[in-house]
Structures are given as C-alpha cells and as structure tokens.
Amino acid sequence: MSKSMQGVQDEERIDLTKEESRTVRRRSLKLLFSLIRPVRARLFTGFGVIIFSQAVRVLGPAIIAFGIDKAIPLAIKHDWVPLFWTVGLYLLAATTTSALTSWFLVYAALTNQNVLLDIRERLFVHTQKLSLEFHEKYTSGRVIARQTSDLDSIKELLDSGGNEMITGILFMVFTAIALLVLDANAFVILLFSLIPLFFLTRWFQKRTKTEYRKTRVASARLIVHFVETMTGIRAVKAFRKEKQNDAVYKDLAEDYRFVNARVIQLFGIYDPGLIMIGNITVAVVLLLGGFRVLDGSLGIGVLTASILYARRFFDPMEGLAMFYNSYQSASSALEKISGVLEEVPTVPEVENPTTLDNPRGDLIFDDVEFHYSNGRTILPQFNLHIPAGQTIALVGTTGAGKSTLAKLVSRFYDPTEGRLTLDGVDLRELSEANLRRAIVMVTQEAYLFSGSVAENIALGKPGASIEEIEVAAKAVGAHEFILGLPDGYATDVNKRGGRVSAGQRQLISFARAFIADPAVLILDEATSSLDIPSERMVQHGLQTLLKGRTAIIIAHRLSTISIADRVLVLEHGQIIEDDAPAVLIAGTGKFARMHKAWRASLV
C-alpha cells in the first residue's frame, strides 16, 4: 500500500500511535498556516482592535469605583464636575466597547469567510484532481463529509468559538490586572479561585476530548451508513434490505445518542462547578472587603468594583469551555481535510509533456505488469500491439482484467512495471489534454450531467456547433429519440420529462464520444443497457463511429464481435487467443465454445 493511501485508511481511527498523531498534527498545522498567511494583515488589525476594546470594557467598574468613592462625595459638596466626568467617561467607555465590538464582529466574520472560501475551493479542486485510485478507495460518503460537516465545524469555530476565545481570554486578563491595580487583596482571592478552576477545567477538557472523539466517530459512522443506504437504494429495495438496514441504523443512532448524552453529562458537572467557584469567590471578596470597609481601610466604591470584577471574571469560562468543544471538532476536521489535501494524484502529469499533433492510435503494451495498490497482480508480463485503425474485440470471463486493461489505456492508472505507448510515446509523457483528446473511454455507467442533451453531447468537444451535435447524434442513431423529448436537444436531462432511459443515456454518451473524434476509442460494456434492436442500431452507428480509429470493444453480447478485425480472449490477465473472428469461430478454442453457447442462447 502506498504511503499516501495509508493516510486515507487512518484518518478515522481513534487509536493513532504517537508518531502518527505527530505527523497528522504537523500536516494540519501546515494547512492552518497556509490558510492564515493571506489574511494575516487583517488578523493583526482585528487583534489590535479587540485588545483595545476589551481594555476599555474592563474600565467600567473602575470608573464606577471612582464615582462612588470620589465623585459622589464631592457632588454632595456641590462640586458636580468630577461626577459629570465620571458619567461621561463611563458612557464613552460603554459606547466605545459596543462600537468596536460590533465593528470587530463584522470584520472578523468577513475574514473568516475568506478563509472558508479558500479552503472550500482548495478542497474541491484537489479532490477532483486526485486520481481514480483515490476515489475508488475513499468512499463518496467520506468525500461528502469533508465538504460538508468538516467544513461546517471549521466554520463554527471561526464564526463563534474563535472570537469568543480571544475576547474571553483578553477580558479575563484585563479584569485580573484591573483587580490587581484596584485592590490587591481581592486579586489574591481571585488567584486562589484559579486553583479549583484549573483542576475542574483540566478534568473537563480531558474527559470531553475522549468523548468528543467518540461522538465524531459515531456521527461519521451514521453518515456513512446513511449515504451508503441511499446511494444503493435500488439494491436495498431489490433485496428487501430495509429491515436489516433499519436495525443497523438504529444501533448506530443509539450509539450516537449515548455518546452525546455522555458529553452533556460532562457539561452538567462543569457548568454548575464554574458557577459555584464564581459564587464562592464573590462571597469571599464581599466578606473580607466588607470587614475592611467597616474599619475604613477600603472605599465602598472599590469594594463594589471588586465584586463586579470577581463576578464578571468567570463569565467567559463557559464560552471557553464551549470553545474547547468546537475547537476539538474543528481541529479533527482540519486533520481530515489536510489528509485529503496531502494526497497526491497517483497518475501525475510530467513536467515537460509531449504533444502528438495527429495521433494515429498505435498502441503498444511493453512488458506491462499491473496490480491495484494493495492487491494481487492483475496483468502479469503483458505484451500487446494494436496497430492504428484496428478494431479489437476483447472478451473473457468476468474478472479477467478487461476493464483494468481499458483503464490502463485511458491512463486512469499507470502500469506498475513496463510501459504503454501511443504512437511510440509513453502515456506518462503525454500531456493531459492531449491524452484526453486522443483516447476516449465509454463505459456502461453513461453519466449525464445536469444540463441539456446538446450540452451533454458537446462535452466531447467543447464549443461544438448544434449542427455538429446533430451529426454526432445521427451517426450513433440517437437523433430520433432526442427529437421525441419535450424540448428536443434543449431538453434538460434532470428535469421532469427529460429523464432518459439507461439505453438512451448510452446513446447520448456514444454521441459524446463520436463528436470527440478520438484516435483511440474504448467501449467497456457500453452497449449492455441496450435492447437487441437498439444495439443493432448502435452497431450500425458503431461502424461509422469506429471508422479510421483504433478501437477496443469489450462486450458481453458477441454480436458486436462481427465488426471486429481481431478478437482477443483474456483470462487471468493473459491473452490466450488472438486472431480474426472467423478464424477463432472455426477453431476449437475458448472463443469457439463461447460463440457456440451464445448462438445457442439466441434460439
């Protein structure tokens, strides 16, 4: 198994070794820094503003203390100026805090949106660029989870958690400083309160860390099961698998509920614990301060301010604890996303690719050996020459390696050993654009994108005119049925009335291949959804389609064979028969037997 694919397997495990989790942390930090770098100027500005606004916010009780101890006694003596200043300053501090906070919230939100946009785009572009090997391993449920729930948890952290944490910590630090300046005794009491606070919070963090990991694993399992059931809904219905799925789902949902309940229980201990520490601290400040006020060593205003500070000091703690929660899921999301972003395409494009101006379609397998990333050898020591313009029929039992061979020719995979050349150029040396133009594969899953029929055909040749599109559709015998659709070529294939059958989808994908006009065309069971009359019609079209190009046709129904120049029988990744169809049929080999059985099945 390649090292990068190993990462794919790992990222949902909970029992990582020290070394592994260090690697994971390093790659997610790297991603984090790369995300922050473009917005660092904005971060500094925002940080400056938030420091200032929190400092101003903390001034409030100190101004009140001054008002009570100094300004009010003077006002009683008819000196109103200090009181006027006190009230003015207090209002100014309050409005400044509000204004700055409101500015900061918008500013931070805009910055966060930039970061999110960045990561969202990177993830999409990268996931799409990854080779088929990655997508065959990494289930679509997991790809979806990366783009949805993982991005959501990062969004949640950025939207609320991050701001709350920075604001909260600054507020607590400034409050403690203000208390130290105002009344050192109260400050010492506050310091003592930090001891139980520290232990309570550490306990809480340790416990939530494990519990949150469990909730994420449980929710991922739930999502995967859901996606699998819904994407395979036809098979589920066909095999009446609903009951069994229900049972599995119920178990998974119950697990999810259970671990969530555990998390809530932890909060049920932490929150009241916080409140209790806060209340006791306030009570001690009040009690000791009260004595000192009575013996005249402490102003009543300072006591009021100390109580306000001590009370407010604990306010952000709940938010910080919540932050820890969103931080946990966001950092694990970041770990998983960074895992996908570090995957490298297994079929990369070379530095200086070669471009064939007029590919002829001469294919050579030169000592090719192939196995999938962690599997047994599928093609051992494979040699084959397909001269330009030849039509090959590739037959063999299921699992013989026909599709694998086709995927190698279209370079969805690279050979493990040896090389595959087109007109003498190694496919790995060929430019991506050139390769996609020269070699086109049509498979049985003829996928249509949302859009019109014409647009779907034009995918084969971007910018094709409507005339060209119609010529292509006529050539493969798709024109008639397309005209029968509600809006003809303009019919949207995903809208009501535009739904086309599996066979019609295949005809559209033939037209798409026809218009692309490739030097090499591969049809992998591409006619399997057609009925016999439609197939006969396509066969007629096929002769036009195949003229002047190299073709590899993989087909169940041997009727297709009649248009082939040469038949290859593949077994266990090896060619056991290779000759003109008529010669093989007349012989006594495997193909002759297959053909006889097929003929018998027709009558």
Ligand SMILES: Nc1ncnc2c1ncn2[C@@H]1O[C@H](COP(=O)(O)OP(=O)(O)O)[C@@H](O)[C@H]1O
């Ligand atoms: N993505 C894959 N990863 C691992 N093994 C695969 C993959 N695709 C196919 N195989 C294996 O390769 C062998 C040949 O498969 P395939 O080329 O699809 O056969 P055919 O098209 O002749 O029916 C099979 O044993 C199959 O299990």
Ligand SMILES: [Mg+2]
């Ligand atoms: Mg196959």
